[in-house]
Amino acid sequence: MKLLAPGHRGCAGCGAAIAVHSILSATGKDVIVVSPTGCLEVISTPYPESAWEVPWIHSLFENTAAVASGVEVARRALGRKDETKVICIGGDGGTVDIGIGSLSGMLERGHDVTYICYDNEAYMNTGIQRSGSTPYDAATTTSPAGKISFGNDRPKKNTPAIAAAHGIPYVATSSIAYPADIGKKVKKAIAIKGPKYLQIHTPCPTGWGFDSNRTIEVGRLAVETALFPIYEMENGKITSVKKIKRKPVEEYLKVQRRFAHLFKKEGGDAEIKKIQETADANAKQLGLDM
Amino acid sequence: MKLSVGAVAEPGSTRANKTGTWRTFRPVFNADLCVGCGICSQFCPEGIIHEKNDKYATDYDYCKGCGICAAECPKGAIKMVLEVK
Amino acid sequence: MKVIEGSYAVAEAVRVCKPHVISAYPITPQTHIVETLSQMVADGAIKAEYVRVESEFSAISVCIGASAAGTRTYTATTSQGLALMHEALFNAAGMRLPIVMTAVNRSLSAPLSIWNDQQDTISQRDTGWIQLHAENAQEASDTIIQAYKIAEYRSILLPVMVCMDGYILTHVYEPVELWEQKKVDAFLPEFDPVHVLDPKKPKTFGAFADPSLYTEFRYMVQEAMEVAKKKIVDIANEFRDEFGRYYGGLIDEYRAKDAETLILAMGSVIGTIKDAIDEMRADGIPVGLLKIRAYRPFPVDTIRDAVAGAKAIIVLDKNISMGYEGALFTDVKSALYGKSGVTALGFILGLGGRDITKQTIKDMVAKALEAMKSGKVQECEFVDLRKEVL
Numbered sequence: 001m002k003l004l005a006p007g008h009r010g011c012a013g014c015g016a017a018i019a020v021h022s023i024l025s026a027t028g029k030d031v032i033v034v035s036p037t038g039c040l041e042v043i044s045t046p047y048p049e050s051a052w053e054v055p056w057i058h059s060l061f062e063n064t065a066a067v068a069s070g071v072e073v074a075r076r077a078l079g080r081k082d083e084t085k086v087i088c089i090g091g092d093g094g095t096v097d098i099g100i101g102s103l104s105g106m107l108e109r110g111h112d113v114t115y116i117c118y119d120n121e122a123y124m125n126t127g128i129q130r131s132g133s134t135p136y137d138a139a140t141t142t143s144p145a146g147k148i149s150f151g152n153d154r155p156k157k158n159t160p161a162i163a164a165a166h167g168i169p170y171v172a173t174s175s176i177a178y179p180a181d182i183g184k185k186v187k188k189a190i191a192i193k194g195p196k197y198l199q200i201h202t203p204c205p206t207g208w209g210f211d212s213n214r215t216i217e218v219g220r221l222a223v224e225t226a227l228f229p230i231y232e233m234e235n236g237k238i239t240s241v242k243k244i245k246r247k248p249v250e251e252y253l254k255v256q257r258r259f260a261h262l263f264k265k266e267g268g269d270a271e272i273k274k275i276q277e278t279a280d281a282n283a284k285q286l287g288l289d290m
Numbered sequence: 291m292k293l294s295v296g297a298v299a300e301p302g303s304t305r306a307n308k309t310g311t312w313r314t315f316r317p318v319f320n321a322d323l324c325v326g327c328g329i330c331s332q333f334c335p336e337g338i339i340h341e342k343n344d345k346y347a348t349d350y351d352y353c354k355g356c357g358i359c360a361a362e363c364p365k366g367a368i369k370m371v372l373e374v375k
Numbered sequence: 376m377k378v379i380e381g382s383y384a385v386a387e388a389v390r391v392c393k394p395h396v397i398s399a400y401p402i403t404p405q406t407h408i409v410e411t412l413s414q415m416v417a418d419g420a421i422k423a424e425y426v427r428v429e430s431e432f433s434a435i436s437v438c439i440g441a442s443a444a445g446t447r448t449y450t451a452t453t454s455q456g457l458a459l460m461h462e463a464l465f466n467a468a469g470m471r472l473p474i475v476m477t478a479v480n481r482s483l484s485a486p487l488s489i490w491n492d493q494q495d496t497i498s499q500r501d502t503g504w505i506q507l508h509a510e511n512a513q514e515a516s517d518t519i520i521q522a523y524k525i526a527e528y529r530s531i532l533l534p535v536m537v538c539m540d541g542y543i544l545t546h547v548y549e550p551v552e553l554w555e556q557k558k559v560d561a562f563l564p565e566f567d568p569v570h571v572l573d574p575k576k577p578k579t580f581g582a583f584a585d586p587s588l589y590t591e592f593r594y595m596v597q598e599a600m601e602v603a604k605k606k607i608v609d610i611a612n613e614f615r616d617e618f619g620r621y622y623g624g625l626i627d628e629y630r631a632k633d634a635e636t637l638i639l640a641m642g643s644v645i646g647t648i649k650d651a652i653d654e655m656r657a658d659g660i661p662v663g664l665l666k667i668r669a670y671r672p673f674p675v676d677t678i679r680d681a682v683a684g685a686k687a688i689i690v691l692d693k694n695i696s697m698g699y700e701g702a703l704f705t706d707v708k709s710a711l712y713g714k715s716g717v718t719a720l721g722f723i724l725g726l727g728g729r730d731i732t733k734q735t736i737k738d739m740v741a742k743a744l745e746a747m748k749s750g751k752v753q754e755c756e757f758v759d760l761r762k763e764v765l
Contacts (some may be wrong), residue, residue, distance in 0.1 A: 002337030006352035007304030010311065010335055013356035017335035028575050034440065041581075047588060049306060050299035050579035054547050055572040057443050058581030063436035066428065070396060070440025070448075071572060073424035077395035077446055084574055102436065105429035120315060146296030179332045205356075213370070216333050293591055295532060298570045299579035330395035 001053070002030065008051040009043040011032075011236020013212025015176050015202040015219070016040045019118040020089060022179040026186035029054055031085045032075075033200040034068040034093030039077040039125040042119065051089035062098040064088050068113045085190045088212045090195040093123045095199075096159040107166040107259040116194040117159065119175075120204040128207040131155040134276065135227065137271050138241045138258045140207075145261035148215035150271050155278065164233050170194075177219035181230065181242065201228040221252040226279040229286050243287035243290045246283060249276045294336035309336065313355035315370040321345045323367035330368060376552050381512035381544045382407030384551040385477055385638065388499035388516035389558040392475075394632035395446035398426035402456040403424040403489045404541040407450055407477040408592045417613060422451075435463040435474070440591025442472035443580050444711055445571035446600035447523065450474065452479035453541055460501065467534045468596060470581060474534040478506075480642065480693070481541040482727040484587075486519070488653030488698050490728020491541040493642060493693040496670075497702045503596050504604055505535040506670040513547045514545045514622045520554070521525070523609050524563050532569070538670075540643040551618070600672040605670055614652050625674035627666040628681060630656060634663025636743050637682060639707055640691035643666045644731050648691075651736035653735045675710040682711060687718040687743040694724040700755035718747050724758035735759060 003024035006267050009018040016039055024031070033056045041058045044051040059067045065088060072086045072242075095103060095117040099233045107114055122140045123129040130143040130152050141150040144245040170192050174184045182200060203218040205211065215246055222228040223242065227249060230242035250272060253259040262268040283289050326344040338349040339359060349358070360368040379387075388617040389397070397416070399409040415421040424441075428434045431452050438448040452460060458477055467474050472584050478496045482488040496506060504523060508513035524537040539545060551690050568579050581596060584592055608624030631637060634756055638648055644667045657663050665681050667674070688711075692701020699705065704721030711717060720743050724732045735758055748751045 004337055005302035006336040006338045006349065007307035007309055008336075009304075009307075009309075012335075012354040012359055014335040017337070018333055018358075018425050021334075021337050022332070029577075031573065032444075042583060043580055044304070045299060045582035047297050047582035047584045048294075048299055049304040049305040050301060050582060052579050053302045055574055055577040056579050056581075057440065057572055058440050059436060059470070060462060063432060063439070063463060066433035066436035068442035068445075069428075069433075070398065070442070070443045071428060072440075073396050073426055073437070074441035074444035074446040077422075077424045077441070078444075101430060102433045105433050108429070109426070145343050156314075176333075209359070212354075213361040215335075215356070215358055223410035230347050231663060293588065293595065295569060295582060295584050295595065296469070296580070297592055299582045301577045301579065 002078060003053040005051045007049065008262045009046065011212070013205040014043070014214045015120060015204050015215050016091070017116050018176045018215065019200050022176065022182040023089060023116060023186050024054065025184040027085060027087060028231045030083055031087055032071055034064050034071060034088045036064040036090040036099055038091040038094050040089065040091060042125055055147065060092050063102050064090050064094055064099050064117055065113070066102040068243055069109065069111045072111045072113050080117070084149050086113045087190065088113065090117055092117055092119045092121060093131045094105065094130045096157050104166065107163060107168050107197065110194050114198065116198045116200060117259060118200050118202040120202045122203045122207055124204050124207045124267055127205070133159065136275060139260060139261060140258065146267065150261065150265070159170070160197065160199050160233070164236055167236065168195045168197065169235055170196040173199045173201070173221050173228070173230050175219045175228060176203070177216050177223060177231060180216055185232065195227050214255065218255060221247065221255065225252045225281040226288050227247045227252060229282045229288055231286055238286065241288055243286050246288070249279050291308050305331070308351045309353045315355045315357060316373045317348055317353065317355070317357065317359050317368045318371055320367045320373060322367070323365045324353050325365055328363065329362050329364065330354050333358050333362050376550045378548050378550050380407060381515060381539065381547050381549065383411050384512045385519060387496060387553055388519040389654055390415055391554045391556055392520055392563060393447065394423050394449040396424045396426065396435045396438065396448045397439035398428055398449070399452065400428050400431045400434045400449050401415050402431070402453055402457060404481065404545045405451045405453045405477070405547060408477055410668050430634040431459045432463060435460045435467065438474045439463065439467050439470065439472055442474050445472065445568050447566040448474050449476070451477040451479065453479035454483055454668040457495045457499060458483060458652035461502070462500035464499055464504055469592065471532040472533055472534060473525055474513070475522045476534065477515070477519065478536040478538045478544055480538055488727040491543055492726045496536060496538045498703065499536070499695040500671060503533060505533055505557070505672065506538055507511055508538045508668055508670060509536065509544065510622060510643060510645040510666065511542055512547060513551050514619065515544055516551065517614065517618065517620055518557060520563060524610050525603060525606055526605055529569070530597050531606060533596065533599050538642065544601065549632065558617060562613070583727065586706045589762050604672045621666035623666055623668045625677050626671040627668060627680060629664035629666065631665060631681060633661060635661045635686045636689065636740055637645050637663050637665055637685040638689045638736065639665045639667060639702065639703065640693065641670060642648050642693070644691060644725065648730055648736050651733040654733065655737060655740060660740065672705055673710070679714050682715055682717060685717055687747050689722070689739050689743050690719065690721045692723050693722060695723050703756065718743065718752055720746060720752060722758045723755065729759065731762045
């Protein structure tokens with residue numbers, strides 16, 4: 001039995017639900033999950049229903065890591081000697097933007113908590129607004145492409161690096177296109193004492209504009225173009241990367257409505273070139289090319 | 291139903307909500323082509339594709355018809371067909 | 376009886392309540408409370424996890440997580456810190472988590488002021504927290520013990536703010552009677568939560584409610600507040616029986632029975648008012664006091680009964696709802712609407728640490744007597760306003 005029950009209100013092809021299945025398959029039942037406000041919270045817990053088969057708490061948008069800190073110390077204070085793990089599963093808005101203060105506090109204090117960000121690169125629950133995790137040139141409802149704009153004009157925030165800068169033992173990225181990779185990394189993370197940070201790339205058919213059957217394909221393309229590199233950092237050092245036979249970024253961009261303007265608008269070629277340069281830099285920095 | 295203090299909810303209770311009614315296309319599983327790899331099950335957002343005797347099948351009560359299973363099946367064992375109601 | 380600082384007394388009271396988790400962020404003038412608790416943790420004098428968070432928002436959030444995980448929790452803050460907690464205060468109450476907090480009363484910026492008034496807790500009036508105001512260090516600490524019992528009562532399950540005036544009570548040295556652990560243990564049973572985050576019984580906390588149910592959840596909080604009205608009184612009485620000290624239930628009265636003029640106020644100013652009343656009584660002025668101990672739930676019936684025999688009331692507010700008047704004045708008038716023809720005067724005073732003297736109190740009473748004679752009432756007057764700098 002999966003630990004996220006069916007009947008949840010995720011859109012057809014929801015990447016976040018796939019992420020949760022991969023995560024909970026790795027943790028098993030002996031876990032307490034903390035989530036911020038967001039798509040995952042809304043699709044899974046319309047009172048009196050809940051899709052969660054594991055204990056789960058949602059408090060607010062920006063305090064997930066602090067609530068998890070409280071849960072973790074409470075278990076300790078009660079003298080619970082069991083192996084129950086405390087994990088957070090939150091979207092990019094609740095993690096890299098509004099929740100980064102409490103995330104930083106939790107990481108710095110050294111709580112035994114695994115924080116997992118399902119990164120769908122915008123505020124999907126409120127209608128696809130730009131977040132700090134939205135990639136360069138993606139059109140969102142608050143960073144739309146227009147006569148004088150190519151969409152989001154800032155690069156994606158490097159949150160794994162920010163997490164790593166806290167000197168925590170384990171940071172990793174993964175993608176819902178690679179469930180075995182998620183499983184391996186979640187198992188590894190929860191076995192390590194102390195704070196851990198994982199960021200899982202999570203395509204969203206509704207927000208990114210692709211057919212619901214292409215969620216996994218789009219996720220794979222992000223990895224294969226080096227726009228979302230997959231790696232592990234242990235004690236601040238890169239210890240593994242997922243090698244790729246690299247594809248040009250157009251292959252990833254052209255299948256999504258959020259980048260459609262790059263293929264229609266004058267100057268789009270130059271923008272795609274810039275995005276390719278980002279991918280090239282990622283590949284070079286991390287040694288992604290096979 | 292009586293409300294619980296603090297809106298505490300029971301586990302797995304979304305099962306009351308049969309999302310199969312959302313479906314436009316229906317995945318049809320061909321057991322002859324299925325090799326039992328389980329990829330369809332790993333990628334199903336509803337978590338409802340289960341194995342039985344080394345073959346996989348979905349639960350139409352909840353399947354929303356996203357088509358990821360059909361798109362990702364390496365053997366082409368799942369076909370999406372228009373739902374006729 | 377020991378002469379100790381108010382903050383130390385509060386920390387001692389927290390210690391004997393045996394919270395499992397304490398989380399706080401330092402802010403003047405709350406610091407002595409959390410420093411004392413930190414030292415107790417460092418010395419092993421209290422077996423609590425102390426979480427040194429990066430903000431007040433996280434302090435209350437740690438308490439939310441820890442409370443949902445089944446532990447007794449404590450935090451303390453003031454002013455800007457309390458304002459920063461605002462969103463999470465609603466959340467803690469709505470989730471029915473019996474967190475106890477010392478809310479040190481301090482003014483809000485701008486301009487920045489670290490001194491006392493009660494704008495901070497008044498501004499959290501509608502969060503669903505029970506708010507109890509203390510008159511002195513002994514009451515601020517005794518009320519912590521009562522607060523846990525109120526908060527954790529099964530038909531209440533609401534968080535409680537014990538309000539104490541910054542500096543005036545936190546930094547004052549007073550004789551305080553401390554507690555025998557055995558007696559506290561007998562008075563305050565262990566926290567026995569209804570639901571706990573636990574893989575053995577995997578419950579969901581923090582679900583959302585649609586329009587068909589949200590109102591009913593809000594109603595349940597209001598119902599719990601009604602239960603609290605009775606229980607606050609019961610627990611104050613039980614405390615008197617056990618520890619021999621009593622500060623009133625929802626309100627307390629001082630020379631009020633035959634008073635023609637009643638002063639209504641909250642917090643440390645009560646002591647000054649009592650002294651002023653004694654002097655005025657000696658001069659033959661029939662004046663008395665209603666100390667508001669519970670600001671939420673608001674003791675509507677109790678106030679109505681207590682005011683029934685008075686001709687005039689004077690309401691003191693160390694806060695102001697800008698564009699209207701003091702919040703307590705509004706609430707008191709609302710409680711008396713249609714039930715009393717009493718002359719009512721509201722005064723704004725003591726903002727940002729401005730002293731309230733016995734003379735200030737006497738001047739207000741004089742104004743009330745004048746108003747009764749002339750029939751002219753000025754509602755919402757700033758007391759001791761320095762007109763020369765305006």
